[in-house]
Amino acid sequence: MLPSDKQAFRQILASSKSIIILSGAGLSAASGIPTYRDPNDSDALWSKNDAMAYATPQAFQKDPSSVWQFYHRRRALCLNAKPNDAHRALATLSLPAVLSRVAPCASSPPLHVAQNIDALSLRVLEPFSSQDKATAEKCLLEMHGSIFVTRCTSCQHIQRTYTPALSSTLRNIEDINTKHDIPIKELPRCGGDAWAGSNRYGNCGGLLRPEVVWFNEVPPLMGEIARKMNWCDLLLVVGTSSTVYPAAGFASQVKARGGKVAMFNAGRAKGDEEADFLFLGNCEATLPDILDVKTDIANMWPQA
Numbered sequence: 001m002l003p004s005d006k007q008a009f010r011q012i013l014a015s016s017k018s019i020i021i022l023s024g025a026g027l028s029a030a031s032g033i034p035t036y037r038d039p040n041d042s043d044a045l046w047s048k049n050d051a052m053a054y055a056t057p058q059a060f061q062k063d064p065s066s067v068w069q070f071y072h073r074r075r076a077l078c079l080n081a082k083p084n085d086a087h088r089a090l091a092t093l094s095l096p097a098v099l100s101r102v103a104p105c106a107s108s109p110p111l112h113v114a115q116n117i118d119a120l121s122l123r124v125l126e127p128f129s130s131q132d133k134a135t136a137e138k139c140l141l142e143m144h145g146s147i148f149v150t151r152c153t154s155c156q157h158i159q160r161t162y163t164p165a166l167s168s169t170l171r172n173i174e175d176i177n178t179k180h181d182i183p184i185k186e187l188p189r190c191g192g193d194a195w196a197g198s199n200r201y202g203n204c205g206g207l208l209r210p211e212v213v214w215f216n217e218v219p220p221l222m223g224e225i226a227r228k229m230n231w232c233d234l235l236l237v238v239g240t241s242s243t244v245y246p247a248a249g250f251a252s253q254v255k256a257r258g259g260k261v262a263m264f265n266a267g268r269a270k271g272d273e274e275a276d277f278l279f280l281g282n283c284e285a286t287l288p289d290i291l292d293v294k295t296d297i298a299n300m301w302p303q304a
């Protein structure tokens, strides 16, 4: 029998002090964001093989122009996407009124460790009051960075911006599905297009890179996340398998210390019977129901 008892899960949720959410690609699937490994993402030119090829520091060093065009296109894709009910359900858990109802023992809102780089877990917070938004933002760790954050390769300045194009040359590309010859000096740079020779921090003219964790790079927040897992008594694994790295490591860490693991995933995965709770189905359908936040979603996002 599959461990998927809704009432039993809600009891554990209600008695948990430290709840952590680990989300993956399945969270944004209903928003139309293709994943690196999505077999259906079959764009002719920017195929999934390209994604693997471009998401490395070596590729950026060798051919920053192609890497930037790849990310420019993905930024547009993410900006066109809209958060779905799975993002909304998770976001409601950071609202004091909801948290005190569904998880009254929680000492703070759940920490949300997001592997997606699409920022939909941030954009979903739009209707929140500024105070609730600040709380929710503090609870979100973008483990693999964000496609909307850049880092200067010279002065290391970090900036978040939702502008679709980060340089005028990228902005003027008519067909973003075709690769173009763009010289390095016309790629996004520290200080923007108006850079006028200064070498100040945040305005030094250096080449920017997307602040995303590439293959062969270690997520800088890994240590912090692992420390927080030590205190976790309920781990919600959403839209990713709890048996695949890094979720597998976190899940066994939590279980070794007596915590519970609940998995919300579209389909079965090898070894998923190890989870204490397993809720199968698209997470935009299962999460609002299992967490008992359907009404809260309807109240907070009436247009959705």
Ligand SMILES: [Zn+2]
Residues within 6 Å of the ligand: 152, 153, 154, 155, 156, 157, 190, 200, 201, 202, 203, 204, 205, 206
């Ligand atoms: Zn700089």
